[in-house]
Amino acid sequence: MVWLIAVPLLPLLTVLLIAAGDRAQEEQHVRLGALPIVAAFLGSIATLGLVSADGPLTIRLYDPTALAGFTLPLGFHIDRLSAVMMALISLVSTIIYLYSSRYMYQDRHYRRYMGLIAFTTFVLLCMVSSANLLMLFVFWQILSWLLFLLAHNHAHAATLEGACKTFWFLRVGDVAFLAGIALASSLYGTIEFQELFARAAAAPVALAFLPGLDIDGATAVALLIFFGGMSKSAQFPIHVWLPSSLYAPTPVHALLHAGIINAGGFLMNRLAPLYGLSPTALHVAFVIGTLTAILGATMMLTQNDIKKTLGFSTIGQMGYMIMECGLGAFSLAVFHLIAHGIFKATVFLNCGNVIHKARQEPSFPHPAREEEDRPFSPLTWSTGFFTTLFLPLVILLGTHGILRIPLLESQGTVIFLFFIWVTSSQAILSLTRIHEVASWKVSLAMLMTLVLVLFTYLFAAERFTHFLYPNPDEVAGYFKAAALPGRLFDLMVVGMTSLTILGWVYLYARAHGRTIRMPMWVESLFATLYVLFMNRLYVDVIYAKLGQALLHVASRFERLAAGRRG
Template sequence: MYAILLPFLPLLTTLMVAAGSDESRRARTQLAAFPIGAAFCGAIATLYMVATQGPISIRFYDPASMVSLTFPIGFYIDRLSAVMMVLISGVGTVIYAYSIDYMYQDPHEPRYLALIGLVMFVLLCMVSSANLMMLFLFWQLLSYLLYLLAHNHTHAGTLEGAFKTFTLLRVGDIAFLAGIVLAHALYGTLEFPALFARAAESTAVISLLPGLDISGVTAVTLLLFIGGMSKSAQFPFHIWLPHYLYAPTPATALLHAGIINAGGFLINRLAPLFGLSSTTLHVAFVVGTLTAVLGATMMLAQNDIKKTLGFSTVGQMGYMIMECGLGAFSLAVFHLIAHGLFKATVFLNSGNVIHKARQEAHLPHARQEEEEQTFSPLTWSTGFVTTLAIPLAILLVTHGVLRIPLLESQGTVIFLFFIWITSSQAILTLTRLRAVPSWEVSAAMLVTLLFVVFMYLFAVESFTAFLYPNPEEVASYFKAAALPSGLFDLMILLATVMTVLSWCYLYLRAHGRTVWMPPWIEGLRIRFYVLFMNRLYVDELYDRIGRAIMRMAHRLDKPPAR
């Protein structure tokens, strides 16, 4: 029963920071880190308990005993919740400890540190909510707390970014609430197990227009997915994240503890519901793919360190939602955890860089050294083998020797393809190494390939079995997300060709080899660069829409002429 205390430990941090005099502020802020650290230790113990003894269910209130509320209040901690609690409390502990020194001279430091504890409390309650309505209430609180965490509201850019964040999240939250209302109307419950069971048995159909019908579960999941899109910065709701980067660096790092990942968590929490709608999964796949491509492309055109990291996060969140749309729910959670740990660390380090750049005008130092332009046949051949030949051999061995029916299982192909794409991306970064013997680069490529393959196989086997121990359930998700075979094969082929051509192009350019391109392609590349540097002008479009709405509102607000 000690698990009931975990979400409330960060609240103790908030109280310790907020109470007391300014003379003891430094000691209180340092001492207040211990409750968050205790929450992290407790989350690890809870994860072990849930993994060995099963889910933990705690009820504070049951509607059978009272009539004021129609949904119970309590916690339900299963393996997914426990994993998220470890991530949130672990990242939150590091961020709070970092913030103590980072915000030391800020006059509003106590308010900011108290908000960190409050955000962690809300996040822990959200991932352990017992039903959909409780999850939504804490989801709502996160939207308000993000506005407050922007911190310096006297700065025009910070205030504008916080307001845009609050406004766009309201749009997603309205859709989320509409999905909850519709789910309760169709199934009569918001309790997760009962909701999943009734949705599986229901054949409800909603008529949108004459002759246009949609299944009830598809309507519910599409509305809930829109809520997840806004929190996880999916296109076209992505613009709030770059504008929010005016917030203190620890706040942007805290986003990766569970706020920006909330869309992936929501789909996994409601996986049995989303698994009933192929349409919603296909929509998630399209939205995630589009966000991943646009986010990564806009990242390459940015010249600001935090905006570069911000658009990288947008691309990675699209990658996560795309994995959900393919039915690879466990892979999406694995990606969520890995990205949360990595990107939170990178944002904290960017804070160090920004701090040093403000102290030293010439940081980062310009390097005048000429890059080595030698071409290494050993490095090139090793890269070719590790990115093409070895994955092909693994594919043939898996299909021929182990007798795994790859052509009958899109899920297996998806996992193998993600292994190949991820290892190729990692190896591509090694082709740009300079002034090192080529055999060292080749060895690093092989080690990278083995590491990526091992980690993905772990995600496929151990992590999938941990989160979804029923193989039939996993197979049903892949079946629901399955694309038409011709379209799936075409996508795999196009992605393969683009990866190989990109590998060859980048490698040759990095080693001083010229690649002939028609003049019109170069002109097109410049136009696209300007387009993505300006973030597809989506911000300007939203501003125009906002001004048009305000003008219309002012006209309607005017009293009628007499």
């Protein structure tokens, strides 16, 4: 199956075709360059079918060679996870390449841009099919450089500043990632995935973290590598590079938000057996992911720019994905990754059309018409209210309330029910904005939404989980390692239920022309929070002040050193 090597390498042929053409032939060569990318997509589909039928494939480019006591094995390891990611990346890249060939054709650096898109596709395909941690890190590192280059218009001051910020913030995560690889090699003597997992499980190692406080070796490695994933997937508080990079062309962001920023979720899935050995690392991922999901979604609601709104939406969704990994639902995170990648790619491409049209037509978007008073529909409100409260009752009462099923034994089921509830509630609440059709149709749409989300997640729970992780004991081990205390999980459900009820009460009161009376200090607090989130919690300002302080300290040390030399 040596031909599989050609699949991730095919986009390189596109780069060569584009580079070979001159200015007069660039359009023809760009169109011709689409063929290898389309071929890569077809090859990824064939690879997915082959791996599904015959199992994982490992291809070595050459045998491990000792270099200063360190081994550098090069090759590809393609399992079902790699094959799924290759199919997603090649599909999205094909759409973006074809779209960009028309969207960017009048740009001065058209050839360079199209070549970078193809090269980024090559790097992504090689990264997800890497045979070991070091090879994965090399392509991970190249992606950080490519994000700087893909900013494209470096002559624009804000674009260049955002590209530099992106580059340096990703460097922070890359340093932690490299430290994790070095520690894994030192502790277990290998960076090959399967050997690393086997040795970490067979021989636990304790490290002296602080006097009297030890840390498990697998936990230390997992946390360092997770920090690397945090930077690439824009997790709080290392998320500030993503809003600053939004000056890049919208097709770049379609590829970024569909492929590159998902790298953290892929990384945790690739190292799932290692994270399954470390409940601490999973709990840290859960906390960071939850915090990022909440803050990202909240900051999104306060933005008034279409690209910033989509950017913070992605930050929230990436937090949601890391949260799923932190709960042990690795297959659900991949399912989320695929759905969000395809959705956000198409949204960003359409965003480019909207921005382009707005520049051509000053009156676009057209002034909103004054909304007429719309009658309140008790049927729609009641359907939405009871539908969104149905699943919390199932979770709390059905699983370990009335039936007394221990949470640890039903962890997977409860987690999937939890995400079904959150996702369906968001969709159902948005349906209340539909007033142009009969209320019974809206109510029916709410019920169908619940059923659709329920069956979609059940598919992810059963079929997709079995596809990616065929061993049920392995899946159960992940859920057990990530298990939360029963009271803490109940508290989460109760808190979310309370917020949902408050949302429906607010909709009811507003429809009847009533207001919820609040003390002045509460209204003042809301106004302060709005300004705080609109300004992104001032994290950018804090980092800028911290950077200035570090530069000041460094300059003082430099002057002292110069004085001593003098």
